Amino acid sequence: MSDPNTTSGGARRMSPLRAALFGGAVLPLLLTACAADPGAQEVPPSQQATPTPVSSTDKDTQMSEPPADDETQAPPAGGAAGAATFTVGDRVFTVELTLCGMYGDGDDAEVVLAGPASENGGDATGFLEGDLLPAGSELNAEFRIDxxxxxxxxxxxxxxxxxxxxxxxxxxxxxxxxxxxxxxxWNENGEDLGEGSLAFSCA
Known part of the structure; x- marks a missing residue:
């Protein structure tokens, strides 16, 4: 059985939806790099603004003030995007999702998932990746643990x-x-493994 998400050279293809989401993680880094202007003219020390002294009381007040309503707090580092359980036959993998996106529902649902996986009761580890997209009157999907x-x-x-x-x-x-x-x-040999399931929830 051929793998439609694999090129003739063995490389995995990335769907447009997955590419857009993975690309979104890189865009802020590019914008940050572009914000630095190496050609900007330095302001002479004599023209630089003199900082206003701040008392210890003022510092305590500033540190205790909550962020403005329009500010967004960054999520804690290392937070999971969701969790999933991938089951094929008697093999069950627990997945900590680092990417969990879902748009729409029912026959119009679009889902993209990715994250490291470990086999329950076994030593096997791997990485889950895949997506689900509407395709006319049916749903097209492939989720795979390498x-x-x-x-x-x-x-x-x-x-x-x-x-x-x-x-x-x-x-x-x-x-x-x-x-x-x-x-x-199915597996790497194209063997029919019966029905498989992927249960997931996004954080």
Whole structure:
């Protein structure tokens, strides 16, 4: 069974939705780099504004003041974007999602997920990556764990996948406070592994 998300050279393709979200993480870095103007003229010391002394009382007041309403606080570093459970046969992987995006619902749903995975009761680790998109009257999806990978777009010799490429339809439903994708599953040898499921919730 061929993998529609793999090029002839073995590299993983990235869907437009996934590319846009991954690219969004890079854009602020580019804007920050562009903000620094190496050609800016220095202001002579004699023309620089003299700082106004601040008393210790004023400092305490400034530090205790809450941010303005239009300011956005940055999320804590290392916070997970969500959680997922990937199940194929008797193999179950717990996934800490670093990317969890969902737009719309039902037959119009668009989902993109990514994050490191570890096998319950086993030593296998990998990286889950995939998306779900509406395709006419059906849903098109592929979610794949590359065993041994530790980041996105890393194809490995061993993987588990579920999605439309299996020849089985894709279903998407809201269950138990989260969402579940179900479809046929296969491995790197193209073996039919029956129905697989991916249950997830975004933070």
């Amino acid at each position: 065993i041994g990978a530790d980041g996105p777009q890393q194809s490995t010799d061993e993987f588990l996948a579920l999605g439309l490429a299996s020849g089985s339809p894709v279903t998407f439903s809201e269950e138990g406070g989260g969402y579940v994708v179900r479809s046929g599953a």
